[in-house]
Amino acid sequence: MNEINIIVAGPRGRMGREAVNLVKETPHFRLTAVVDRINNGKLLSDMEGFSGLDVPIYTDIHECFREVEADVLIDLTTPDLGFLHTKSALENGVRPVVGTTGFTPEQLEELKELAERKSLGCIIAPNFAVGAVLMMKFAQTAAKYFEDVEIIEMHHDQKLDAPSGTAVKTAEMIGVNREPKAQGHENEKETISGARGAEVDGMRIHSVRLPGLVAHQQVIFGSNGQTLTIRHDSYNRASFMSGVKVSVETVLQLTTLVYGLESIID
Ligand SMILES: NC(=O)C1=CN([C@@H]2O[C@H](COP(=O)(O)OP(=O)(O)OC[C@H]3O[C@@H](n4cnc5c(N)ncnc54)[C@H](O)[C@@H]3O)[C@@H](O)[C@H]2O)C=CC1
Numbered sequence: 001m002n003e004i005n006i007i008v009a010g011p012r013g014r015m016g017r018e019a020v021n022l023v024k025e026t027p028h029f030r031l032t033a034v035v036d037r038i039n040n041g042k043l044l045s046d047m048e049g050f051s052g053l054d055v056p057i058y059t060d061i062h063e064c065f066r067e068v069e070a071d072v073l074i075d076l077t078t079p080d081l082g083f084l085h086t087k088s089a090l091e092n093g094v095r096p097v098v099g100t101t102g103f104t105p106e107q108l109e110e111l112k113e114l115a116e117r118k119s120l121g122c123i124i125a126p127n128f129a130v131g132a133v134l135m136m137k138f139a140q141t142a143a144k145y146f147e148d149v150e151i152i153e154m155h156h157d158q159k160l161d162a163p164s165g166t167a168v169k170t171a172e173m174i175g176v177n178r179e180p181k182a183q184g185h186e187n188e189k190e191t192i193s194g195a196r197g198a199e200v201d202g203m204r205i206h207s208v209r210l211p212g213l214v215a216h217q218q219v220i221f222g223s224n225g226q227t228l229t230i231r232h233d234s235y236n237r238a239s240f241m242s243g244v245k246v247s248v249e250t251v252l253q254l255t256t257l258v259y260g261l262e263s264i265i266d
Pocket residue numbers: 009010011012013014015016035036037059076077078079081098099100101102125126127128129240
């Protein structure tokens with residue numbers, strides 16, 4: 001297999017550290033640089049926990065793309081930055097694999113248009129864990145049989161976006177097989193604002209944030225006399241890495257933007 005040159009943005013984050021490790025441990029992956037918010041001009045190996053990784057750190061992604069050869073950018077940063085990084089990668093002929101969540105539909109559309117204009121692959125995956133992708137697919141199928149559904153996503157308390165990217169994507173996939181429907185009692189009233197969660201086409205999304213959690217979601221369907229619960233748990237960030245690896249390998253074959261891994265792991 002040909003060597004794939006990779007830049008990782010957000011290398012010191014919870015996911016970024018795992019991604020750097022994945023690149024290091026994969027024989028045909030080569031880390032060529034990292035993009036961080038501090039330590040411009042230093043080497044990654046100068047940072048604690050990255051010994052042997054003598055690649056440059058850039059705080060300016062444009063400069064990084066000008067100076068460093070790369071096939072793929074892996075972005076695991078924050079919603080605002082992730083969008084700018086993805087755009088910049090496409091403009092510089094580098095294929096993005098993006099795990100960062102919290103993009104708006106308009107941002108996704110803009111990136112899709114840009115990827116198509118440049119004929120470049122781009123993968124934006126709200127969740128790289130294979131079990132989570134299956135949970136979303138199963139929920140989409142279940143929605144053919146149940147019209148009432150609520151999503152409860154549970155994450156660590158350092159998460160910036162709510163609802164999670166996975167919950168938003170799950171609602172979107174359920175929406176393929178479910179007509180919009182107001183759920184609950186027609187006279188329902190919240191006595192404390194937010195009690196019924198966020199609303200997408202009448203279905204509800206509840207976001208739990210607690211220390212101790214990693215990434216968890218249950219999708220609960222209900223109908224007369226029965227419920228169906230589909231649940232996925234990530235207990236560590238390594239659970240996402242096989243999806244990152246497949247995405248890096250696949251994005252090189254694509255000429256458009258793919259949002260979600262469900263079509264890739266089919
Ligand atoms: N798609 C998936 O399977 C998963 C996606 N995520 C998403 O990945 C993103 C990162 O999550 P975590 O690693 O938990 O967050 P984190 O807060 O641990 O890491 C974010 C990193 O971004 C870095 N950053 C901030 N400003 C920067 C800048 N100017 N340039 C470069 N880097 C900068 C921070 O220094 C930090 O290292 C989030 O959007 C999260 O929702 C998280 C887990 C799985």
